[in-house]
Amino acid sequence: MNALPLPSAITPPGNGHVPVMLAEVLHYLTPANGEAILDCTFGGGSYSCAILNTAECNVWAIDRDPDAIARGQALCATLQQVEGRSRLHMLAGSFGHMAELARQADAPGFDGIVMDLGVSSFQIDEAERGFSFRFDGPLDMRMARQGRSAADIVNTAPEAELADIFHFYGEERHARRVARAVVAARAEAPLHTTLQLAEVIRSVVPQDRSGIDSATRSFQGLRIAVNDELGEIERGLEQALTLLNSGGRLVVVSFHSLEDRLVKRAMQRALGKDVSFSRHDPRASLAPAAPPAFVALTSKAIRPGDAECKANPRARSARLRAMMKRPAPTAPSPKGLQA
Template identity: 60%
Template sequence: MNAMSVLSLADSGHAPVMLREIVEHLRPQSGGIYLDGTFGGGGYARAILGAADCTLYAIDRDPDAIARGRALAGALRAETGTAAGGDRLRMVEGGFGDMRALLEAEGVSALDGVVLDLGVSSFQIDQAERGFSFRADGPLDMRMSRSGPTAADLVNTLPEAELADVIYQYGEERLSRRIARAIVAARAEAPFETTLQLAGVIRRVVPADRSGIDPATRSFQALRIRVNDELGQIERGLEQAASMLRPGGRLVVVSFHSLEDRIVKRFMAEAAGRAPSPSRHDPRAQMRPDAPAGFRLVSGKALRPSDGETRHNPRARSAKLRTLERLSSAPMPPMSPGEAR
């Protein structure tokens, strides 16, 4: 199949971050089986399928993303004139933190590569009705899967201290207690229902940042992470992805904020036997010569997007790409308890 024919399929304006670097690090091979654990707009899927005659499983917990993927599979069938063309892309609904069970149900127990984009899909951000954006009004939802408690449920029911802890832990917001106090006072007058209602309360008590970042940014991030158990998904997904890789297979991850990247960086370093213990005063804070040599870090430092990409796509500014390669079938070392657990 011609690579450009796949890549040129309409993508509704979605700009996948560090696309060239993703494909270079994943190294898709004909006949291989790969996983895009965060299908989103399908940008990575198109590039992977265009780079090699391989099979790609794509996981997403957003029903809208699953529908986009099935449409893409249908376009592939029409392009090739065969059912096999569409079968190269196989959509699986669910969270990537459950990838092992989801893929085993599809008859897949080993992979030649996995890519995870930990950012929120631009489709979700740009659709006000999904409730992720503090710039456009919509229901205070934030659920990626459209099931379970919403962000409105949290801000209307959590005790003040617990709400402050959520905002501080997942948003790294130093004014979390002030924000929680303001939210509790406001909900006593009327329950929160919309994004701009919440953003307005936060903006009244948080001074504008010199960087120009909206005062509501960190609080919205915190609620989104909590609603979707994003850090738990990452921890489970990393362990399962690495354990399913065949020798020579690679796990390529793009993260967008410090909480995500801290988990990814530590996991990959530990898998490669290079992680020090948390404190430099701890006598165990040294490289671990006894760690299984079953993995290696493809690059010592995280890769960042080019200046050209960030000018074209400002959402790429904070992206960091890290890659782990499996060298042997040595067992996965257990992940050390992290700050996000």
């Protein structure tokens, strides 16, 4: 795929956020004049700004982080001043409730929906948010700044629950060992900071040959549990399919195997590829009653190029999948009428 020129007229609010696979997202999303696009994860605003620069379209953007909503509202005000109206419309909430958020905002059906499932760079780079052990900060990890925090889970959850979180969400091979160490450490004193937890994990998990920090997988698992990220993805994907107009495109960028697996399965179901029968089952020979409502735009997950991965290491694990809602059939012209 040839790299596309990146728009720059409308710039994202704030600094430090590098969008992942932006050219590829725009390629498959193909925004056009007059269309309505839904950006399910506004974050730093890079995707929304690029879409607004690409076409004279309207963008509805969702985020559950109050800081992201504030950045978006500031951009809305700027657009109002520059263009006399705002083509950006912010929706505060989680994309797992996108259908209700769109209904409350009286938004139309969408011609394109993009979902970037990664954690915002703003969240990772702010020590007080507690997402990363690169900085010492409170053990928080809440994207919406409300609900049960990472510290609440670490200091109160039973050992078995902690082991499940580290194993199933973090894919940590030493999950039981980590859970035991956490329970033993909190018996001495509660764990309140990211570096406290990271040191406990590192004390029982050997260094990975790849160079990945020993605490990485457990931190991922804890973050997913705090924000119910996999549940949000499942709900969001299901609702996105119902919100697309005929010919609408869905583009999803995921960042680890758990996310990509959910995206792949949801798209396979929409493409009619989720049902398989034994060749001895008589249903295997039955032709489908109708073609599936969606068609694939990517035959497999698209990976970022080497240049992007070198410039932005956070892009290395990214995967992009896209599909389109089948266009409505064109009604045949009545016989005898000429164009």
